[in-house]
Amino acid sequence: MGFSVALTPFNLLMATCGVFVGILIGALPGIGPPSGVALLLPLTFGMEPTSGIIMLAALYAGTMYGGTITSVLINTPGESASVVTCLDGYQMALQGRAGPALGIAAIGSFIAGTVGVILLMLVSPALAKWSLSFGPPETFALMLLGLTTVTLLTGDNALKGYISMVLGLMLAMVGFDIISGDARYAFGIPEMMDGMDFLPVAIGLFGLGEVLAGAEMATGNAILQGRYGLRDVMPSARDWARSRWAIVRGTVLGFSVGLLPGAGPTVASFLSYTVEKKVSKHPQEFGKGAIEGVAGPESANNSAAIGAMVPMLTLGIPGSATTAIMLGGLMMWGLRPGPMLFEKNPEFVWGLIASQYIANVMLLILSTAFIPLFVRALRIPYTILMPLIIVFCITGAYSLKNNVWDVGQMLVFGVLGYAMKKLGYSPAALVLALVLGPLAERALRQSLIISDAGLGIFFLRPISAVLMVAALAAVAVPVVRAIHAASRRRHAAAGD
Amino acid sequence: MLALRLLSVSVVSAALLLASSGNVLAQAKYPSKTVEVVVPYAPGGGTDNLMRMITGIMDENKWAPVPMNVNNRAGGSGAVGFSYLINKKGDSHVVAGATPMIVSGKIEGRLPGNHRDSMTILMIVAIDELMLSVRNESPFKTIDDFVNAARARPGMLTVGGTATYSEDHIFTHLFEQAAKIKVKYVPFNSGGEVTAALMGGHIDAGVMNPNEIVAQIEAKKATNLAVAARKRMTDAADVPTFAEKGYEFYWEQMRGVVGPADMAPEAVAWWQDALRKVTANKKWQELYIKRNLLTPTAWVGEEANKYLDGLIGKYESALGALGALKK
Amino acid sequence: MRSADRIAGAALLAFAVAFSAGALKYYTYSGPGGPGSAFLPFWLGVIMALLSGAMLVGALRSREPGPDWLPRGEGLRRIALVLGVTFAFVALLKVVGMIIGTVLFLVVLLRVLDRNPWPLTLSVAAATAGLNFLIFTYWLRVPFPVSVFGF
Secondary structure (H helix, E strand, O other): OOOHHHHHHHHHHHOOOOOOHHHHHHHHOOOOHHHHHHHHHHHHOOOOHHHHHHHHHHHHHHHHHHHHHHHHHOOOOOOOHHOOOHHHHHHHHHHHOHHHHHHHHHHHHHHHHHHHHHHHHHHHHHHHHHHOOOOHHHHHHHHHHHHHHHHHOOOOOOHHHHHHHHHHHHOOOOOOOOOOEEEEOOOOOOOHHHHOHHHHHHHHHHHHHHHHHHHHHOOOOOOOOOOOOOOOOOOOOHHHHHHHHHHHHHHHHHHHHEEEEEEHHHHHHHHHHHHHHHHHHOOOHOOOOOOHHHHHHHHHHHHHHHOOOHHHHOOOOOHHHHHHHHHHHHHHOOOOOOOOOOOOOOOOOOHHHHHHHHHHHHHHHHHHHHHHHHHHHHHHHOOHHHHHHHHHHHHHHHHHHHHHHHHHHHHHHHHHHHHHHHHHOOHHHHHHHHHHHHHHHHHHHHHHHHHOOOOHHHHOHHHHHHHHHHHHHHHHHHHHHHHHHHHHHHHHHHOO | OOHHHHHHHHHHHHHHHHHOOOOOOOOOOOOOOOOOEOOOOOOOHHHHHHHHHHHHHHHOOOOOOOOOEEEOOHHHHHHHHHHHHHOOOOOOEEEEEEEHHHHHHHHHHOOOOOOOOEEEEEEEEEEEEEEEEEOOOOOOHHHHHHHHHHHHOOOEEEEEEEEOOOHHHHHHHHHHHOOOOOOOOEEOOOOHHHHHHHHOEEEEEEEHHHHHHHHOOOOOOEEEEOOOOOOOOOEEOOEEEEEHHOOOOEEEEEEEEEEEEOOOOOHHHHHHHHHHHHHHOOOHHHHHOOOOOOOEEOOOOOHHHHHHHHHHHHHHHHHHOOOOOOO | OHHHHHHHHHHHHHHHHHHHHHHHHHHOEEEEEEOOOHHHHHHHHHHHHHHHHHHHHHHHHHOOOOOOOOOOOOHHHHHHHHHEEEEHHHOOOOHHHHHHHHHHHHHHHHHHHHOOOOOHHHHHHHHHHHHHHHHHHOOOOOOOOOOOOOO
């Protein structure tokens, strides 16, 4: 029934426009999904609500993919959910495999989007209930589990990896502490009071940092040139074999995380990356161009975006900034998202669900068609590309909040990123800690207020208990193993 | 080349989008150029919705001869955006969405001035009430149930709200004083997170703006115990006020539009007139006021300033009692 | 040169100590319901001090050459130029505006750093600035800083 609503020629046109503009907006750094949707929302007011929401849904899907393109090609994330794609996507590009990286991202996004829509259609109410069972203690346990996986991102030098992570956590302390109202380490500067904004940090560490490293030599970082026909840029059978389970895991994980209030696509993509590295048979390839490191997170951020729609549609609770804006849009059309929406406006809900599906198909078609064009950007000589990337980073950091402050922040982190790269630290561990740190601290302290500082709250609730045990095991197992190994070495030495 | 591809892509889409908006440039005394409409908060929040609604209605009816450019300048709970506005002293082509921050900012030392000395209030367009809500599985069916339970177990019941030293926090503090109880205030990051925690049963009650909870009320999944208004809300007349139940306190959030200091008189007059037309518009009343269960107002000039003056003392005493004014 | 690890270790150690001390001085260690706003910063500072201390000791003891601290010669000149021009661009952003700033920035980097021919330099700079203006200023209405000329 939804498809009969969505499949009118006009709505299909709107979906195409949405995906198209979305890819462009997503590829522009700074203008991410929330601002993109906010910018175009007024345009949709003249339309039928269904056409309007179809365009917005398509736009949203497009922006999620657009961010991936710049992450892969120039190591500069267009929006925060594709930051993690820099890690392996850009490495693939350096090896002349930008095409397959973008291709697998498109396919993964498509599968994740499709499965997400089906889940949204079939089991929304049950899922909504599940998402509500995540209170502060469960959120803390999940974030703690996520933080333990940072150890996987440490790179070659474990000590420097841990230093990077703790530095990220320290930076996460900057800004208003919502529990006490203290503006920590803000030095009275209003721009610091909301904390280190994640995207300027990531653009600096990855985008500008990489450019500076490349700027040392006139040739820059050698990018292997490949052939860029439509067939050459598609993932090979081997790529597909390696990625398929990553996509499945990313989809499921992303959708589940998307359901939770306050988490969202960025957290989902990071968790997916660490999961992939953990389960991989060749974890040493991660960070050096492992295709699973692109496929998993790219699937996860897409299904998380759809997962976030479950609480919005069924409960009227926005799960992310973007859904909050769409919620505002729905209200302007006179629709009130919430438990009654399915009963009162079924044609709208099914239209929206069908439009999500159409947006996914459009995205797959358009992105595949465009990949060869995008990849050709890498043919631009590095001496020209380098200054352009810097302009790109600066424009992006500015347009995020229309503030020169963020540009300065991006520059500082660019220099830091360059130094970290040269000296063997792990920018990835830093940004993961920066993403998860504030969520973990807030949930911890909310839980402790509720429980009057009793730690039992984390272990007496079933979901939280399971997650806590998993987190503690993740810390304990390597330690026990290390001790075991050390004692065996001693035995061996004694036996000599 | 990527740049060229992007160029053609952008030309097409720019043309596409501009064709649909169609700005008419006319010559009037004011406004004579693009007006910047500052939203000092992130996209998707209450102030963002308000200003996009206002500019949307003005665009739709072609009341503004120039483009209205809505810019989010978020940071420091509004401090970045309002400081930007204050620095535009004498510039009639910048306005901003107003929250009580234009009063409390100076008290907390986050803004260099307030509505009297550094800004020009153009109109207070609505009052957003604050209420205490519970989910239906809760043992509390009335506000008396809640107060009695809080008296029996002082400091044990949890009340969730957005941020610390915020309107929600002050609400909780005033409620504690009026009912002579003690509760645990649990701060969350956004209204949506409070609603989620409330509906999941992780907190006993939540401080809510009507629009944050109305979807749950309609589905009969939550109940509003009481509202901190002087009289019952027109669109939710079954919700008692705290005062009528014997816990006398009043607390609310105003929403409005504010300009910088020394705005030209003709600009002030133009905005007041435009906002009057907006607040009289059917779409405004149906889709904004009614949907969000707001109390409509159209206070301008001294009336608005006097209202804001009245907030100063309330904020000083409440924030002082909560310990926000350490220095 | 193992000086890089020594310098970084010492700098991080100092930062960590200041971070912890600042937390205790300005924020509250325990609030209602356990940890307050200083709790986590304090302990993070302590952990960082331990980690950076370990690195410092390791670097002082080690005889192996650590990573190079700075590139030398031509590399250093290029990095310094790129960074200098970029910082100048951002510092002057509010004076020259985004569009003119972009042109100047690109001209300097394309011409001075890599000696691209003038026609190429100018056309890339003009195209980028034009594109920037078209997308961000005209279409997305991003309020870029403007020069005295109004763009």
